[in-house]
Amino acid sequence: MLTIDRATHDAIIAHARRDHPDEACGVVAGPIGSDVPARFIPMLNAAMSPTFYEFDSGDLLKLYREMDDRDEEPVVVYHSHTSTEAYPSRTDxxxxxxxxxxxxxxxxxxGADQSGPVDFRSYRIVDGEVTEEEVRVVDRYEDVAATQQKAEH
Known part of the structure; x- marks a missing residue:
């Protein structure tokens, strides 16, 4: 399951709407091993395409060095589809x-680029196998930690 805070969830949607009709892309980094998407990093779609996204190789190298310096890893890798459902393509x-x-x-x-609900879905992709997972949007991660602690006791 992906647990994501509302501010980051909304920022991803805003980025997708802003870049439409091109695909938007970015990363949400978090502390290594935490599975907590904490730092929203919108990236430039170097392909500037409505059907394909590509991270700029220089930007990506800079991002990975920065994450390494901060003991972070990519918790979420996101992008938008502008005319198809929110499901990974073969290229993705x-x-x-x-x-x-x-x-x-x-x-x-x-019309989801303008207003209304968007299709926001999360997947695990390992060795070419796609598994959809539940998305839980929370107001704050502290609320999740408190709930988990209560459930354990």
Missing amino acids: INLAGEPGAHYVLVSTRD
């Missing part, structure tokens, strides 16, 4: 190189 599956990451897709088709 082939490019999924972070087996520990949640791959979030947002669909801005059918």
